[in-house]
Amino acid sequence: MSFQIPIGPQHPALKEPISIRLTVEGEVIKDADLRLGYNHRGVEKLAEEKSWIQNIYLCERICGICSHSHATCFVQGAERLLEIVPPRRGVYLRYLVSELERVHSHLLWLGVAGHEAGFDTFFMYTWRDREVVMDLLEMISGNRVHYAINTLGGVRRDIDETLRQKILDGLAVLKARSEYYFKIGAAEPTFVARLAGVGRLTKQQAMDLCATGPTAKASGLALDVRKNDPHDFYDEVEFVVPTADTCDVLGRTVVRIKELFESYKICEQILQKLPDGPVAVKAPRKAKPGEVVSRYEAPRGENIHYIVANGTEKPERLKVRAPTLGNYAATIEMLRHGYIADVPLIFAAIDPCICCAERAVDLLDARTGEERTLRFSDLRRMANDRARTLSPKRNVEWPF
Amino acid sequence: MAVLKTILYLLVFPGILFLFVYSTFVEWFDRKVYARLQNRMGPTHTGKSGLLQPIADFVKLMAKEDVVPDAADRKLFTALPVVGLAVVLTAGLLLPVWNIDLAAASPVSFPGDVIVLLYMLSLPTLILFLAGWSSTNAFSIIGGTRVLTMLFGYEVPLFLAVLSPAVLAGSWRLAEIAAFYRAHPLLILVNLLGFGVALIAVQAKLERTPFDIPHAETEIVGGTFTEYSGKKLAFFRLMSDVELVVAAGLLATVFLGGCGSGLITAFVQFILQTLFIVFLLSELRAVTGRIRVDQVVSFAWKWLAPLAVLQLLIVILIKGFVL
Numbered sequence: 169m170s171f172q173i174p175i176g177p178q179h180p181a182l183k184e185p186i187s188i189r190l191t192v193e194g195e196v197i198k199d200a201d202l203r204l205g206y207n208h209r210g211v212e213k214l215a216e217e218k219s220w221i222q223n224i225y226l227c228e229r230i231c232g233i234c235s236h237s238h239a240t241c242f243v244q245g246a247e248r249l250l251e252i253v254p255p256r257r258g259v260y261l262r263y264l265v266s267e268l269e270r271v272h273s274h275l276l277w278l279g280v281a282g283h284e285a286g287f288d289t290f291f292m293y294t295w296r297d298r299e300v301v302m303d304l305l306e307m308i309s310g311n312r313v314h315y316a317i318n319t320l321g322g323v324r325r326d327i328d329e330t331l332r333q334k335i336l337d338g339l340a341v342l343k344a345r346s347e348y349y350f351k352i353g354a355a356e357p358t359f360v361a362r363l364a365g366v367g368r369l370t371k372q373q374a375m376d377l378c379a380t381g382p383t384a385k386a387s388g389l390a391l392d393v394r395k396n397d398p399h400d401f402y403d404e405v406e407f408v409v410p411t412a413d414t415c416d417v418l419g420r421t422v423v424r425i426k427e428l429f430e431s432y433k434i435c436e437q438i439l440q441k442l443p444d445g446p447v448a449v450k451a452p453r454k455a456k457p458g459e460v461v462s463r464y465e466a467p468r469g470e471n472i473h474y475i476v477a478n479g480t481e482k483p484e485r486l487k488v489r490a491p492t493l494g495n496y497a498a499t500i501e502m503l504r505h506g507y508i509a510d511v512p513l514i515f516a517a518i519d520p521c522i523c524c525a526e527r528a529v530d531l532l533d534a535r536t537g538e539e540r541t542l543r544f545s546d547l548r549r550m551a552n553d554r555a556r557t558l559s560p561k562r563n564v565e566w567p568f
Numbered sequence: 569m570a571v572l573k574t575i576l577y578l579l580v581f582p583g584i585l586f587l588f589v590y591s592t593f594v595e596w597f598d599r600k601v602y603a604r605l606q607n608r609m610g611p612t613h614t615g616k617s618g619l620l621q622p623i624a625d626f627v628k629l630m631a632k633e634d635v636v637p638d639a640a641d642r643k644l645f646t647a648l649p650v651v652g653l654a655v656v657l658t659a660g661l662l663l664p665v666w667n668i669d670l671a672a673a674s675p676v677s678f679p680g681d682v683i684v685l686l687y688m689l690s691l692p693t694l695i696l697f698l699a700g701w702s703s704t705n706a707f708s709i710i711g712g713t714r715v716l717t718m719l720f721g722y723e724v725p726l727f728l729a730v731l732s733p734a735v736l737a738g739s740w741r742l743a744e745i746a747a748f749y750r751a752h753p754l755l756i757l758v759n760l761l762g763f764g765v766a767l768i769a770v771q772a773k774l775e776r777t778p779f780d781i782p783h784a785e786t787e788i789v790g791g792t793f794t795e796y797s798g799k800k801l802a803f804f805r806l807m808s809d810v811e812l813v814v815a816a817g818l819l820a821t822v823f824l825g826g827c828g829s830g831l832i833t834a835f836v837q838f839i840l841q842t843l844f845i846v847f848l849l850s851e852l853r854a855v856t857g858r859i860r861v862d863q864v865v866s867f868a869w870k871w872l873a874p875l876a877v878l879q880l881l882i883v884i885l886i887k888g889f890v891l
Contacts, residue, residue, distance in 0.1 A: 173706050181786040195710075195861065284786045286777055286858020292606035358778045358856040361863055508710065509860045512786040 170198060173508065177206045181284060181512035184522035188515065192508055200503035202496055205529040207522055215486040220246050220455065221320055223483065227473075228314050230488060231524040233276060236269045237466035238473075238488065238524075239318045244399060245462030245475045246320055246483075249455040258322030258447040263401050264335075264438045265308060265317050267431040271342065272301045273467035274424045274431075277519050278349060281421060284512040285362045290352060297345045304338045307331055322448025332439055339432050346428045353421050363418035367502035367514035370415055379498040381469020381491050382427070383518050386412045386419030393465035405437045417510075417517045453481050466491050468519045490524035577676075578661070581835075587660045590839075591809035592622035597843060598812070598850045605854035622809070626802050634798030639704040648702070649796070649803035652695040656810040659688035663817040664743035665827050665838050680740045685818055686727060689773065692811055693719050696775075696782065699804070700792035711791025714782040714861050718772055721868030722779075726769035728876035729762040732883045733822050736891075742818075746826025756825060758886055762879035763823045765872050767845070770815045771852055772864065774808065778856035779864060816842040816849070 170193045177185040185206035191199040211230055215223050227242040228235045240262060247254060254262070275298040282290030302312050308327060309315035317323045327335075352359065369379065374387035384391045392409040394402040410426035412419035455477035464471045469491030478484040495518040502514045531540045531547070542550070577583055596611060596619055603610030611618025636645055661676050662685045693715055700712025734740055736755060737748035749756055772779040783791030790796070796804060820826060820841035827834035827841075859867070 171706065173710075180789055194713075282857065286780060286784060286786070287856065288777070289606045289854045290857070292608060296607055356855075356857070358859050361859055362857055507860055507862070509781070509784065509787050 169193065175511055175515075181515070182522075184520075186520070186522045188503070188511065190503070190508065190511065195507050195509065197503055197506050197508065197511070200500050202500060203530075204496075204522075204526060206526075208526045208529045209523060212486055212488060212527065215483060217482065219453070219481045220250065220451075220483065223486065224318055224320070225314075225316060227486075227488075228316060228318075230490070231521050232313060233273050233521060234269060234466045234468060234471075234524075235314045236265050236317070237464055237471050238490075239316075240266060241462050241464035241466075241471045241473045242475070242486070243318045243320060244464065245460040245473050246455070247451075248460045248462070249458055249475060249477045250320060250451055251456070252321045252449055252451050254322040255446050255449060256443040257326070257445045258449075259401050260438050260442050261308075261323045261325075261327065261447060262318060264435060265305065265315055265323075267434045267438070268301055268305055268308075269315075270431045270467045271428055271435075272298055272305065273519075274428050275301065277424055277467075277516075278353070278421070280516050280519075281363075281417075281513065282359070284516045285359060287356070287359050287362075290349075290356075290359065294349060297342065300338050300341055300345075304335050307334060319448055320451035322446070324448070326447045332442070336436070336439060339435055343429070343432050346425060346432075350422075350425045353425055354418075360418060362510075362513065363421055364414070364416060366417045366510045367506060367517055368415050369498055369502050373501055374415075374498060377497040377501060378494050379469075380494040381466070381519075382420050382423045383469065383495050383498060385410065385423045387415045388413045391470070393463045393470050397463055399463075404441070405434050407434050417513050420517045454479060455483075468492060468521060469494060488524075488527075490521060492518065492521045493525035493527075495520070496525070582660055582663060582665050582838075584657060587657055587810050587813060588806070591806065591813045592626065593619070594813050594816075594842070594846055595622040595809045598846055598853075601847055601850040602854050605851065626806060629802035629805070630799050632798040632801075634800060635795070637704060637795050640795065641702045644698065644702045645795075646800065648695050648699045649800040649807065652692050652699075652807045653803050653810070655688055655691045655695070656807050656814055659685055659814045660810060660817070662688070662742065663814065663838075664746060664821060665817070665834050677741065677743045679744075682730065682734055682740055682742050682745065682818075682822070685742065685814075686730060689811065689815060689818070690719075690723065692807060693773065696792050699796070700782070703792070703795035705795050707788040707790065707794045708792055710788050711782045711794070714788075715775075715792060717861050718775075718779060718781060718864050721865040722769040722772035722872065725765050725868055725872035725876040726773065728873070728880055729766040729769060730818065730822055732762050732876070732880045733759045735880065736883045736887055738887075742821050742826070746821045749825040750828075753825065756823065758882065759823055759879065761875060761882070763819070765876045765879065766819055766823065767848055767852070768872060769868075770819060771849055772868070774812055774815060774849070776849065777853045778859045780858055781861050781864065784858055812846065812849075813842060816845040819845050 170191055173190045173192055175188040175190060176182050177187045187203040187206070189201040189203065190197050211226065215226055218226055224239050224243055228239040230238040275294050279291040279294040282288065282294065305315055306312045308331065309317040309325060317325060354360065369383065369387050371388045374384045374389050379387065380391060388411050390409045390411050395409050407430045410423050410430060412422050457477055457479045459476045462473045462475065471491055472489040474487040475483050476485040499515060499518055503511060506514060531542055532538070533540065579585060600610040611621035614620040614624045636642055662681050664677055697712045697715045700708040700715060734745050736758065737745040739745055739748065775782055783793055793801060793804060817838065820838070824841050827837040
């Protein structure tokens, strides 16, 4: 007997709304489909209304986990358009926060993976230790989530010797804890039994479907903007891009834990080599007409911002490609022929940030399935008409 | 006098009142141990150290709106929680905790009561399956089928593991089995393997991590309980708590030598032994992740069942050559 199971738009496994439609036979998934557009926020349109400096803080709010990633990606591009070069100390501090953010994001993901696999003890432990890095970020920037440390032409805050020492101490704690998590993630029998062989994505599939970040790395593709396109900093520090060849959720876990160690290494190098000097230069208000593509390796994968300047104080266009969007096609492939029990794990393994990736809304007629393009004012009028005339419909058939 | 004693037995100890209070205490104990193992505080606010939290949860649920889905079979849907609670409370009466007089058998202590108790513990599983099925919700139906699928895995190892101490004691009566092991405490060690198997099987029966598959929140929302709310959900939760106490009491009686005959000693021993077993079960809950339903069945038949048979073999050999 095959029937359809809706995962989402509202579901305990999903922290944000997305709809995964599964056709299942017993416990086995025969087909999967994704439907987006439940969390469209109009960030790109809003960016056209704001000045260059305001847009940094807008971009920071694209994502609540990798907030610094979007802000940095935007700032990298904007600085090229404004033709300014941030001082070395500013650059080092910017990427110090980047790597600490990667640590916090991966620790968070480990906890989520534990929770999705029903291993709540792991979840509690990783999130407790994540507080260490959150505290470090708060000490550096003053904030736990939206650090707001970037500015055009550098960073807004400097660190002193005491703080430098505190960060090194915190990194030592985190390193010891991460080694413990590596042991658990690769050895705890019930946990490994749940992760191994789940959500397979071959190297060829990962390449064809444009997978990115740890998803691609776990399929043996060493794709990392920090190595492939080390913009203005990453060629000055030593690190390797960890990969795994198991092509499953276990591989994605291992890759993320290994990335933690690489991030600790990078942070230590930054703190050792930290140059003296100012942390920021003054930026002009207007950018010359032009366009730029800025790439950045966010914890979830490659983040791309395409920015067009028209010579005014505001960008003409900002296009954001969040890493989650790049992984959706691969997710559908991973879900096929798996078990229902593995859906949350497979979906969580791409570390989805749904609201980051939402750029459009499809308007579908619930009865006919016909797609339409409407002005917002028309949509609002239709909704009001419907609310006035129709009685609430019982037993709405899902999926429409 | 005998009537009064029976009424006391039914209503107070180990009847409804005691089972209600003690099962909520055990839930608190389980939550607290689980929380401390996870570096959390667990319940703290209601009562001293949060002792009253499970009762508060129960009262809160009783006051909540009670929704029955349109498509569900109303009578079955409503009857299941009540029947389930009644079954586990009845099973609780069979535990030999107080009026154990081996010579003059009371109505609830008879040869073969260990089998009856095991069957009574199987009924909640069936009730959970029916609850899932009668909810007519896709998540509930999957939860219900998972309940049954798991049953095929753990039931046989559990029966084999619990019955082998009975074989060694040469009795099918719980009170006699307990008396036998109190007379020969060293023989308890013979059943250690069976104790381990029974602990894991009981964990599966109670649907606790790593076997909380039928109501795996992140996969199928509430599983069997998705459509249940209010009083019915409160009854189901109480049912699970009482089932935990009864299962722990069964293991204590069969594997740990049960309780003495005096009222106070019996009470204290019962509490200590069941808490010990619940502690082990909480520990198991904290250190494992949820496995898949197919992994449960293959694990049960690859490991639990052979180990239970091995235990039975050990018991038969010892009974034949040593005793």
